[in-house]
Amino acid sequence: MDHEADAFRTDLMTITRFVLNEQSKYPESRGDFSILLSNIVLGCKFVCSAVNKAGLAKLIGLAGETNVQAKNDPFQPEPALTNYLTSLILHIHSPFISSHRCLFLFQGEEQKKLDVLSNEVFVKAMVSSGRTCILVSEEDEEAIIVEPSKRGKYCVVFDPLDGSSNIDCGVSIGTIFGIYMIKDGDEARLEDVLQPGKNMLAAGYCMYGSSCTLVLSTGSGVNGFTLDPSLGEFILTHPDIKIPKKGKIYSVNEGNAKNWDGPTAKFVEKCKFPTDGSPAKSLRYIGSMVADVHRTLLYGGVFLYPADKKSPNGKLRVLYEVFPMSFLMEQAGGQSFTGKERALDLVPKKIHERSPIFLGSYDDVEEIKALYAAEEKA
Numbered sequence: 001m002d003h004e005a006d007a008f009r010t011d012l013m014t015i016t017r018f019v020l021n022e023q024s025k026y027p028e029s030r031g032d033f034s035i036l037l038s039n040i041v042l043g044c045k046f047v048c049s050a051v052n053k054a055g056l057a058k059l060i061g062l063a064g065e066t067n068v069q070a071k072n073d074p075f076q077p078e079p080a081l082t083n084y085l086t087s088l089i090l091h092i093h094s095p096f097i098s099s100h101r102c103l104f105l106f107q108g109e110e111q112k113k114l115d116v117l118s119n120e121v122f123v124k125a126m127v128s129s130g131r132t133c134i135l136v137s138e139e140d141e142e143a144i145i146v147e148p149s150k151r152g153k154y155c156v157v158f159d160p161l162d163g164s165s166n167i168d169c170g171v172s173i174g175t176i177f178g179i180y181m182i183k184d185g186d187e188a189r190l191e192d193v194l195q196p197g198k199n200m201l202a203a204g205y206c207m208y209g210s211s212c213t214l215v216l217s218t219g220s221g222v223n224g225f226t227l228d229p230s231l232g233e234f235i236l237t238h239p240d241i242k243i244p245k246k247g248k249i250y251s252v253n254e255g256n257a258k259n260w261d262g263p264t265a266k267f268v269e270k271c272k273f274p275t276d277g278s279p280a281k282s283l284r285y286i287g288s289m290v291a292d293v294h295r296t297l298l299y300g301g302v303f304l305y306p307a308d309k310k311s312p313n314g315k316l317r318v319l320y321e322v323f324p325m326s327f328l329m330e331q332a333g334g335q336s337f338t339g340k341e342r343a344l345d346l347v348p349k350k351i352h353e354r355s356p357i358f359l360g361s362y363d364d365v366e367e368i369k370a371l372y373a374a375e376e377k378a
């Protein structure tokens with residue numbers, strides 16, 4: 001370690017310092033929101049560490065593919081490695097996870113186990129913050145109403161592990177979250193989370209990729225933090241992110257093209273064969289919403305998961321995928337549209353409701369809106 005160089009890094013803007021700075025702008029604040037955010041950050045660090053270790057376990061499992069058991073389950077790690085990883089993870093994260101879950105994680109089927117594990121981590125991190133009252137997770141059918149003794153005034157909606165089908169090939173995945181406040185006093189009701197996205201107080205995601213990046217908005221711009229593994233701290237690396245007004249990339253699963261509606265098909269056609277003299281756009285599609293949106297935010301362009309004949313409401317879930325990403329896009333100067341309205345104006349009726357979504361650079365989304373408006377007139 002270069003201690004001399006490290007000595008010059010002590011003025012780094014860590015996420016903790018950043019959140020406390022933000023808190024100081026509200027002298028009446030008692031720090032509840034900062035405590036909630038710090039528990040979200042801890043949850044992200046935990047999932048990041050589990051994602052990294054799951055990859056290691058799979059690698060070992062693949063190497064043993066020749067025995068019969070390994071054929072049935074090619075991801076079975078060595079027992080010694082399982083024990084080692086279990087004790088390691090329990091040592092670091094024992095307040096959040098039971099030994100049963102830990103063993104679960106390293107005994108094959110990592111993909112599903114990581115969904116379950118990440119969910120358990122986030123639920124526990126949120127409840128133990130003492131600042132939440134309702135939690136909605138992709139992995140839980142019903143909303144979780146926090147018991148009165150541990151209750152606070154915030155509602156958190158989250159997708160604990162987004163893009164989980166990408167785990168097996170080590171492609172970027174993430175966690176998405178959004179935060180609301182209960183409408184009145186001490187009563188927590190389902191209506192408190194069935195609010196339009198524009199009522200969110202904060203939203204963000206953490207991407208577990210070549211680096212671990214947390215992107216956060218508390219309603220005054222968007223900031224990105226990168227985890228420094230040697231410090232265990234998220235450092236502000238992308239201050240005040242602004243999405244380019246127009247982009248050169250479109251991002252969509254074109255395998256669904258035969259079922260698209262007119263405006264979606266026309267927009268993608270225009271991306272590939274522009275008629276106004278502009279260059280054709282490049283196609284980039286990872287298949288993890290977090291990663292596709294992250295690239296869109298930094299490079300510009302548009303991410304779309306439209307409705308199609310098979311899925312008239314699209315695929316992505318309103319509360320914990322569409323809303324947080326739309327909130328971030330707008331905060332970064334972009335737009336987000338459902339094909340009918342501004343995404344953040346949508347009022348969900350059910351916690352796992354889905355919606356088509358078009359989000360990204362302002363001008364690109366404007367083009368999509370014009371195509372839908374033209375179709376409505378015709």
Ligand SMILES: O=C(COP(=O)(O)O)[C@@H](O)[C@H](O)[C@H](O)COP(=O)(O)O
Nearest residue numbers: 159161162163164165253287288289
């Ligand atoms: O819906 C997603 C997966 O979420 P999930 O892992 O269920 O939390 C998004 O991350 C992806 O954008 C999406 O899965 C990609 O969908 P396809 O193009 O494969 O339909």
Ligand SMILES: [Mg+2]
Nearest residue numbers: 159161162163
């Ligand atoms: Mg998801």
Ligand SMILES: [Mg+2]
Nearest residue numbers: 138159161162
């Ligand atoms: Mg998920």
Ligand SMILES: [Mg+2]
Nearest residue numbers: 115138161164
């Ligand atoms: Mg899922």
